[in-house]
Amino acid sequence: MADQPLLLEGSGLKKRYGGVVALSDVSIRLAPGEILGLVGPNGAGKTTLVDCISGTQSANSGVLTLKGARLSGPASRRAKLGLARTFQYPQLAQDLTVGENLLLGRVAMQHGSWWRMILQSIRGTFWVGRSSDATVVEAIAEELQITRLDRLAGDLTLGEQRLLEVGRALGQDPVVLLLDEPFAGSDANGVAGIIDVIRTVQRRGHGIILVDHNVDLVSSLVDRIMLLDRGQVVFDGDPAQCIASPEMQRVYFGAAALEAGADSEIRPDDEVLRHVP
Amino acid sequence: MTMNGSSSPAPVEVAPPPRHRPPWPSGLQANGSLGLGVLAAIGLLVWVGVNGYKQTLLVTAATYALIALGMYVPFVLAGSLSLAYGAYASIGGYAVALISTETGLPLWFGWLIGPVIAAVAAVVLGLATRRLSGFYLVAVTLLFSEAFQNYLSNASFTGGNAGLASFRSLDVFGWHPSNEQLIIASAAVVCVVAFLLNRLRLSPWGIVVRSMREVPSAVEAAGTRVPILNLVALAMGAGIGALAGALFTQMSGSIQPNTFTLNLVFLAIFMPIIGGTGTPWGAVLGALIVVELTLNLPSLHTSGTLLVSLGVLLIMLVAPRGVLGYLDTGRKELMRALTPTKGTDG
Numbered sequence: 319m320a321d322q323p324l325l326l327e328g329s330g331l332k333k334r335y336g337g338v339v340a341l342s343d344v345s346i347r348l349a350p351g352e353i354l355g356l357v358g359p360n361g362a363g364k365t366t367l368v369d370c371i372s373g374t375q376s377a378n379s380g381v382l383t384l385k386g387a388r389l390s391g392p393a394s395r396r397a398k399l400g401l402a403r404t405f406q407y408p409q410l411a412q413d414l415t416v417g418e419n420l421l422l423g424r425v426a427m428q429h430g431s432w433w434r435m436i437l438q439s440i441r442g443t444f445w446v447g448r449s450s451d452a453t454v455v456e457a458i459a460e461e462l463q464i465t466r467l468d469r470l471a472g473d474l475t476l477g478e479q480r481l482l483e484v485g486r487a488l489g490q491d492p493v494v495l496l497l498d499e500p501f502a503g504s505d506a507n508g509v510a511g512i513i514d515v516i517r518t519v520q521r522r523g524h525g526i527i528l529v530d531h532n533v534d535l536v537s538s539l540v541d542r543i544m545l546l547d548r549g550q551v552v553f554d555g556d557p558a559q560c561i562a563s564p565e566m567q568r569v570y571f572g573a574a575a576l577e578a579g580a581d582s583e584i585r586p587d588d589e590v591l592r593h594v595p
Numbered sequence: 596m597t598m599n600g601s602s603s604p605a606p607v608e609v610a611p612p613p614r615h616r617p618p619w620p621s622g623l624q625a626n627g628s629l630g631l632g633v634l635a636a637i638g639l640l641v642w643v644g645v646n647g648y649k650q651t652l653l654v655t656a657a658t659y660a661l662i663a664l665g666m667y668v669p670f671v672l673a674g675s676l677s678l679a680y681g682a683y684a685s686i687g688g689y690a691v692a693l694i695s696t697e698t699g700l701p702l703w704f705g706w707l708i709g710p711v712i713a714a715v716a717a718v719v720l721g722l723a724t725r726r727l728s729g730f731y732l733v734a735v736t737l738l739f740s741e742a743f744q745n746y747l748s749n750a751s752f753t754g755g756n757a758g759l760a761s762f763r764s765l766d767v768f769g770w771h772p773s774n775e776q777l778i779i780a781s782a783a784v785v786c787v788v789a790f791l792l793n794r795l796r797l798s799p800w801g802i803v804v805r806s807m808r809e810v811p812s813a814v815e816a817a818g819t820r821v822p823i824l825n826l827v828a829l830a831m832g833a834g835i836g837a838l839a840g841a842l843f844t845q846m847s848g849s850i851q852p853n854t855f856t857l858n859l860v861f862l863a864i865f866m867p868i869i870g871g872t873g874t875p876w877g878a879v880l881g882a883l884i885v886v887e888l889t890l891n892l893p894s895l896h897t898s899g900t901l902l903v904s905l906g907v908l909l910i911m912l913v914a915p916r917g918v919l920g921y922l923d924t925g926r927k928e929l930m931r932a933l934t935p936t937k938g939t940d941g
Contacts, residue, residue: 372816397818409813411806417619418802425799427818435800435819435827442798443791451799468619483813490817 323386325350325525326371326494331380333366333549340366341377342549348494348525353516355536355557356529358546359569364529365406367546368496371527372396372403384494398427400493404500406529408479410486412472417452419471419482420459423489424451451489458485461518462511476503484515494525501530513539533570537561545569620797621805628876629790636782639883643778650778652891654846657781658684660882661839662859663866664788665832667878671867672796673828674808675729679720679736680836680863682743683713684855687837688844689753695762697752702765706841710834717833721826740857747852758851765845781842785879788835792875804828862889862900865907871917880918 326348333341341363348354356364369375371382373393382389384399393401402423410419429435459467462485464478471482480500487495500512516526516539530536537543537557545553545560552565560566643649662680669675690709694700720739724731747753764771772780795801807814807821815821844850862885869884871877888902914921 374812374816392820393812393816394818394820397816403816405813409810411809411813413621413809414802414805415619415621418621419806421799421802422806422814423817426803426814428799429803429819429824431820432823432827435824438798438800439795439827439831442800443795449799470621486813486817 324348325352326382326384326389326527328371328380328382331367331370331382332378333363333370333375334378339549341370344380344546344549344551346371346527346544346551348527350523350525351520352542353520353526353528353540355540355543356527356546357531357533357536357543357560361548362546362569363549364546365498366549368403368498368527368529372401372496374403394426394430397490398430400491401496402487402490402492402494403496404480404483404487404498406498406502408476408483410471410474410479410482412470414471415467416464416469416471416474416482417455417459417467420455420464420467420485420489421451423486424455427490455485455489458488462488462515463507477505477508480504481508481511484512488515488519492519492524494527495519496527496529498529499531500528501532501535509535533561533566628793628874629786632786632789632876632879636786640779640782645775650774651847652886653778654781654843655890656883656886657785658839658843659859659863659866659886660785660879661788661842662836662855663863663878663882664785664792664875665835665837665839666860666863667792667867667875668795668804668832668835669825669828670832670864671872671878672801672804672808673825675721675825675829676733676864677717677720677736677829677832678733678857678860679717679740679743679833680860681855681857682740683717683833683836684840684843684859685743685747685850685852686713686716687840687842688850688854689747689759689840690837691841691844692759692762692850693752696759702763702845703767706838706845709841710837713833713837714830717829718826721829725822725826737857740860744852744856753852756852758849758854760849762845762848777846781846784838784842788838789875789879796875858900862903865903867917869903869907869910869917871919871921871923873916873920873923877917877919884918 324347326346328347329345331341331344331346332339344363344367346354346367356367358364366375370377370380371389373389373391373396384396384401387399389396389399389401411422414422429438456467459465462481464481464485471479474482480503484497484500487497497512497516501509504512516528519526528536528540537560540557542555543553543557543560544551545563545565547565547569552569553560553563639653643653662684665683666677666680669677687706687709690712691702691705694705694708695702716739720736721732724735748756753759765777796805803814803819804824807819807824811821814824840850840855843854863882866881866885867875867878868881869877870879870881884906885903888906889900910917916924
């Protein structure tokens with residue numbers, strides 16, 4: 319894996335909102351088939367980093383490449399290069415059915431420029447047929463065990479909505495999948511389903527960046543963990559080492575916990591870590 | 596499909612019939628809507644007959660319906676409200692009028708060039724407000740609409756306040772349709788546009804546009820340039836609005852700067868809400884209802900608009916999905932009541 323070229327590479331990423339620095343000089347790298355966990359307390363900059371990679375927000379400075387190609391411009395352009403994402407708060411068209419929401423991920427890229435939009439509108443008006451996209455989408459639904467595609471997306475539970483968002487992202491055939499808190503609000507079934515998907519994507523040699531608060535769950539899944547604190551990467555490496563690292567204890571439990579040192583009752587497998595905010 | 600392993604007896608798997616579309620469309624289903632629309636149009640045409648007043652009424656209704664259908668694309672589907680439809684319809688109307696009176700070009704050229712110019716105008720207005728919220732699109736299109744009407748009144752080539760009249764009769768590649776044929780054609784144009792828009796609504800393009808209204812960031816992240824798609828939707832709506840103007844001008848034989856007023860545009864906003872936003876046919880039905888209430892009921896003639904306003908309030912309370920949505924719910928309830936419960940063997 320080591321001599322393989324990186325899938326995603328970013329350096330010097332900075333983002334500020336007014337006077338607040340959300341990201342200061344963050345570097346990130348992702349190898350093919352690698353799962354990278356992004357953890358950190360609220361406001362650490364996890365979602366901002368995902369937004370700046372996907373193009374939902376534009377970084378103030380920094381360079382990003384995907385398979386050697388420069389990642390820049392609006393999110394739609396980056397999607398065409400192979401980036402797909404889910405959102406911390408599921409972004410689903412509530413008035414559309416589950417099937418239509420899934421199909422969006424499949425067909426949105428066919429509307430990448432104004433002339434393609436016009437061609438697509440003419441095609442949609444005059445040519446009605448069951449497209450191969452619908453078949454692909456139904457296969458994704460089956461894989462994720464999403465049933466009853468004629469339900470409205472607004473009627474789904476939060477866990478189902480997250481699963482649906484993952485399915486929509488899969489429809490894009492992503493090279494790199496960005497998952498922003500995919501487990502929050504999911505029941506055991508939903509978590510298992512999403513883990514299955516993550517493993518499948520990994521087997522295809524694609525990369526995944528996983529953001530979550532649940533450090534235990536993340537560390538059991540990922541190959542590498544990046545710990546963010548106040549817009550900076552304070553740890554980047556092996557998940558087990560990350561949990562045991564002083565940075566982890568400092569970030570999540572403050573300096574006091576660190577000073578308590580080895581006598582501290584806080585252990586990686588402690589109940590408290592499983593519910594880190 | 597069954598993942599919960601319920602205890603009901605295994606249902607006999609019946610191969611689903613071949614479908615043309617994925618069996619999961621939202622909104623009202625498209626099945627049979629064209630048939631119903633055409634039936635209603637034929638009924639209306641029979642009712643109109645050769646009565647001149649009723650013919651005018653039908654042409655007005657067709658014009659309203661086309662304007663409402665034009666607004667349907669950016670407003671109901673894409674979520675962008677433009678109020679320049681008076682201007683767009685005027686552009687369509689004056690294109691036909693000017694081609695007819697000032698040039699020797701065939702009249703269909705006027706029908707073609709009007710929607711194109713209106714679409715370009717819509718793109719320019721959309722570009723001007725692309726970085727601002729939807730409210731500014733409303734404001735800018737309103738301003739444009741009023742300024743354009745003012746311009747039409749003062750420009751010399753448009754005939755000023757008197758407008759333009761006495762056009763050549765329509766010549767479609769050597770065929771000179773009679774007035775009755777044109778009336779039928781007006782109804783047919785509305786049916787065709789509504790039918791095509793309904794297919795468009797359910798197509799991948801429609802899915803992307805409707806998603807854009809609710810979750811633009813997700814649509815952008817999935818690969819569609821949202822600001823540009825918004826412009827395309829606005830342009831398409833403006834083109835249909837210009838078609839409405841061309842139709843009315845051709846049929847009425849004259850056009851003035853105040854033919855298409857803001858009042859009409861405000862009514863057109865509510866036509867889909869009255870008829871039902873789930874399908875473009877709702878906009879057509881809403882247009883018919885508005886014409887009936889504001890023009891055809893002599894007892895209500897002066898209070899028609901007031902009645903429409905009250906009707907809109909009532910419909911929003913009782914049937915938020917409009918008349919067609921209400922009927923569709925009723926139909927589904929009826930089907931459920933009439934269909935024997937599945938899953939009970941024998």
